[in-house]
Amino acid sequence: MFFALTDEQRALAETVRDVLADRFDLTAVRAVFEDTGGDGHPRELWRTIGDQGWLSVCVPVDQGGLGLGLVDAQVIARAFGAGVLPGPWASTVLAGEAVRRFGSSAQATAVLGPLGGGELVATVALRGPGGGLGRPGIAVRATSDGRLYGMASGVEYAAVADLLVVAALEAAPETAPGADADATGGTAVVPVDGVGLYLVDPCAVGVRVAPQSGFDGTTRLAAVTLEGVLGRRLPGSDDAALADLLRRGAVLAAADLVGLAREALRRTVAYDSARVQFGRPVGSFQALAHHLADLHVAVTMAEHAVLFAAHAVDSTPADIPANVTPADTPADATELADPVDVEPVDVDRVDAVLAVAIAKSKASDTARDVTAAMIQYHGGIGYTWEHDTHFFYKRAKRLAAAYGDSGDHLAEIARTAVGPMS
């Protein structure tokens, strides 16, 4: 029983932090943040990231990677969150995970080596405008010969990407109207049979990438319009693959959020320990101190939850179902002889679907709370553009909604713990 980072992982965390402090501190972040016309991709930093091997952490050893897991990846994501770091690291790692897990060996060979070495910027395009999580949110449709039509929105760093992983709805080979209408979530115009992930070259004819403006200057987003471009299907991809990819995305986002939240809390504590009002350090006022204490508890729990979720994903086979329903929901609940008689759970049980939903909802809420408190407890200065608080606040706000916001994940948790809605 050992629930903690290894010494190697701890050393990795320190290395990332040291390198960032040395090469890309908040002044550098500000330069990217304020360069609203720029692509938000700091290329020199990118080379460093590639050289350090931080892109190859999940790439298999036989593809030149480190062959590690999501627990290791989240160590890096957490440090990047603490540094509110711009750049397409997370999107590239996630695209790599799609290829590693669901691609052919030829696809893996073609993509993972360059990707791990930093020669390739990649990203994932998994939902349409206004779309939610998973199949109902997809607004791209694939023809049976692999041509893609539709749109993806909020795609991280699509404008600088060399490779897109696009989720697309796939029509049934023979269309039986209404047969599958229930599963489409009501958004598809004709019945769809499933979901596929496709590799797309963003420079190909039939792909348009348009930057989308937003408030989080630490990350650049774009809309991707697909007009018949040929995608290369990842042969292992299906609904479960999409769910798996979204879970990994959620863990990386949650890790970024807890890293960010921990750093925001640290900075707030430091500022308020020094700032004097009414002749005393502001941090000695009990109402503020107790609120920061509660936030420390929340951040600590979110850290545990992210670590557990990463471990849960690492230690679970690919084909776990997207929805786990309790085994023994009584058919007629009112006939229940003994409501107290419930099956106890084991403390060492691991359920990746539940663990990821818990980690992401907890990390999202916590990061939003901490960064809001960061502004409040910096007083007026924390509300200025010149102070760094807003990098944390804005990134937290955006990431809290990425890969499922708190509401999405709470609904998922309810499906697992309480049972299906209908």
Next chain:
Amino acid sequence: MFFALTDEQRALAETVRDVLADRFDLTAVRAVFEDTGGDGHPRELWRTIGDQGWLSVCVPVDQGGLGLGLVDAQVIARAFGAGVLPGPWASTVLAGEAVRRFGSSAQATAVLGPLGGGELVATVALRGPGGGLGRPGIAVRATSDGRLYGMASGVEYAAVADLLVVAALEAAPETAPGADADATGGTAVVPVDGVGLYLVDPCAVGVRVAPQSGFDGTTRLAAVTLEGVLGRRLPGSDDAALADLLRRGAVLAAADLVGLAREALRRTVAYDSARVQFGRPVGSFQALAHHLADLHVAVTMAEHAVLFAAHAVDSTPADIPANVTPADTPADATELADPVDVEPVDVDRVDAVLAVAIAKSKASDTARDVTAAMIQYHGGIGYTWEHDTHFFYKRAKRLAAAYGDSGDHLAEIARTAVGPMS
């Protein structure tokens, strides 16, 4: 423009408080609370209540009553809440309102005079076991000749009542299967056409009243089983009448809750101003002081909301629809040209449905929060049976769920403000 109690209403509030302080303080409450085998109906207090005219507040002048409104009734309810007073005042007033508003003049003459004079204890039985608010929660069915079958649960003071007002589902005269299935909320076995309110003599053959045990010793509850007893229908009763009655019940419960919350806060402030820990009054610790300040804001808002809701009900005709839907929900929301172009509201607008839902949800949440804080900030002593905190805590818990809990009312508010769910 005058949003406040009149001098007369303020004097009434003081009279009620003075009389209770003199005749029924917390020692008397305790005697009732601890007499778990008793009927919870302090008869001497009841005579005082009748003598003071507090039962006839809403009874018309021509029936010997004061002919006042819900604003006046809530003044008394608030003082009773502050005194965590046992007894069937609220249930009797509410039953009287049913008769006054929906009964025939013969029924009114027979009931309201004795009721206002304290000669009659009455109560309302509006929902079945586990049942929610309104028609879907009713588990009593009326035959076309007025015989009642079924059960009501959680009926206040049914065991000492001389008169019950029972809500019953009424079968359609000619049953057209499925015609009205949507409106039944899915709980009725056969289609029902409407709802009626019936006067029932609890001593009649075919009525069984069985006390139900619970934690709130300031109020006694009972289950009422009806096995073919003949009810006298209130001729004006229908779905809207039931909704009207539930709204009046919600306002009285909310008033009780804010009176209770204000008193609980006052007692907590007094206790913590005197109690010393670490060499200082506990109330000088900022975290506690700030929490109590927030609770004061909440109680103040809840007080306003109850007053506004009582006024809204008083000044609204009986036939307001149970659900107000926004006039101009666009047919296709995504075609909305200008999401900013919304019709502004007037500050003096009065919408009784919305106002009652707001008052009850705010009062319920606030009273629960305040009484939980009351226990916490009394330290160990507040957790003992011998201290009076638990009267407030337990009554708040029960009343917060009476006539719709916070969730019920928030759903109602969403229907009004956001639109229908489907």
Next chain:
Amino acid sequence: MDLTYPPEVADFRRELRAWLAAELPAAWAAPGFWTTLGEDESFDLRRGWERRKALAGFGGIDWPTEYGGRGGSPTMAALADAELARARAPRSVNPLGLTFLAPTVMAVGTPEQKTGILAPMLRNDVIWCQGFSEPESGSDLGSVRTRGERDGDDFLVHGQKVWTTSARHADRMFALVRTDPAASRHRGLSLLLIDLRSPGVEVRPIRQLSGISEFGEVFFTDVRVPAADCVGGLGNGWATAMLLLSFERGASAMGQYTDFRRAYDQIVEVARALGRDRDPSVRQSLARRLVELECLRYHALHVLTEVERGRDLGFASSVTKLQWSQAYQGLFDTFDEVLGADVGLDHPLGEFGESGGLDLTALRRESFWTRSVTIWGGSSQIQRSIVAERVLGLPNSRLA
């Protein structure tokens, strides 16, 4: 209880509505109109508009006629706030002068001050800003360091003010200045009226996290201020400042409610446009926010009733501030929840880049603005201490 307006107030409302319908340019109500303007352009339009409003008799509603006001009741003034918000008239460019300085001058100003300050303020001839906060004293006014040295009939003012709203556009500042360096903390302060066109004044804008610069820093180097331009008596600045702040009475809560309720209704429309109005969790969150906004409305009615009765609200105005600032800020937490995955985008339904039909720029700017409302004007922490000690009577929790 009677929530209807007396005939003269109802008439006034009709009159004001008619005037607004005729005079307020329709283009100003278009979505995003104000966000597309430069800050100077926006200021000029608003300054002129408010002047026209005053000339039409809709300024200083509850000011005595002798000062150029309409001589109306507090209810009329509150209703006018609400009507202006309702019609989407731009907010005042002179709010600090109108809310704080004007009633203070009416109460304790010299006859010369009353004549020289009030009418010009109403016509926007002079725009006022407030100079209370300093870099080392956010909520702690007792620690003001800007000092005024006596020099004949003048003071020479040295120091720095910060978080000054509208600093860039203001003509004059009412400032808390330490005129007696020997006296400690609350003693030795004076409320001086400083001409910001004087030599030695430097104004630097402060950019907010929303990207806008509504605040500024003001630096004073040997700025000459006539001693006659002191309101409320020399050395009596603390008492004058407390009097001045007491005019933040919460009667404005009715205009705020109307403003916030419009934002609420806009957010509901956004929810519909994104199809999020059927999400049970979004619905519940929206319902909770409406509870707090409507409570603010009821509270505004309560405050107005008290003001009409001539009651001094005193420290209870902290209750108003806590309620409005938290209801307003919380509403925009729900805005994020409504947006869901699209929270980061200015145009979430844009088919291609910026061209989408749903422009959230203005609501997003408002969303960022709400982060400041629990900080300025006495932070929520300060307000809670005031409520705890002055309203509930708990032992001192701020200094202890």
Next chain:
Amino acid sequence: MDLTYPPEVADFRRELRAWLAAELPAAWAAPGFWTTLGEDESFDLRRGWERRKALAGFGGIDWPTEYGGRGGSPTMAALADAELARARAPRSVNPLGLTFLAPTVMAVGTPEQKTGILAPMLRNDVIWCQGFSEPESGSDLGSVRTRGERDGDDFLVHGQKVWTTSARHADRMFALVRTDPAASRHRGLSLLLIDLRSPGVEVRPIRQLSGISEFGEVFFTDVRVPAADCVGGLGNGWATAMLLLSFERGASAMGQYTDFRRAYDQIVEVARALGRDRDPSVRQSLARRLVELECLRYHALHVLTEVERGRDLGFASSVTKLQWSQAYQGLFDTFDEVLGADVGLDHPLGEFGESGGLDLTALRRESFWTRSVTIWGGSSQIQRSIVAERVLGLPNSRLA
């Protein structure tokens, strides 16, 4: 990271599960079994059960064998807690002795104390209670007034303790007593072991708001306590008490999680029985509670890992207390939400009076109990001050 157990721990779990399956009476797991018993009857059953458990080798899992323990690891001890909760074994009747006094005696006790206290405690021959709180000192141990006057080789103890868990059934008390009246606050205290069967001891039960009497008041009038029955040195009571309290390490969080999670699952079953499991707001509320409970589980794994590595958790145990107490208390707020209109009834589905199939008595009792967990053992306010100052390093907020 590796959440699997080493073979010896897995074997231990199998062994314990088998023993529990064989020895734990099935009737004890029936719903409401314990709530139907009188307090004395319940105590006797639990006392005997725990003695059998100890004799079977499942007591003192992580105690050294020399003191009668099993010599196992902290993981085994934590797992045993979880397994006992899982099997619905009754909670210990000697928790204060086992959690606090035993490790303190192992650390600083005399050889005689080790022999005389530890093994009898494990067999429940002696039930211990704690005497820290007094009427005027809830969380403020420095203000203890119970005093012990030296009289030869003994102390004569006078005073009063309150909030003493299991006072009525306990045989002895470890109590903080002021043995040097001249010394101030934290000085002059000693940790004395008092025989509650001595002349001059009076125990009065305190009834809780749930109606149960788990606490008591203990009055001392000239109670004779041998000076040898002092643990940790005379006059060194403050340091000894701090050492003692530090053994509340949070390693028990795993057993708590198992307990609370069972309550959670029961509440979900109640929601299903009442048809409330389809209510979106109830579902979201249940989901939020599960987030906090599962976080407690992860935290328990973290704490256990730290303990296994021999790390001193120190003040971080306040984080554990805040998390478990608030997750537990909050869960029962959701319980009320699940019950909706039926919240006030013990048997909401009872067709006639008490005869209904859904008996909520035990859950309701637990619900009331959770109101106390943020008060005792250092209130949430105290815990937050500790986290703020000792963990985050903020300036002193408690006394300032």
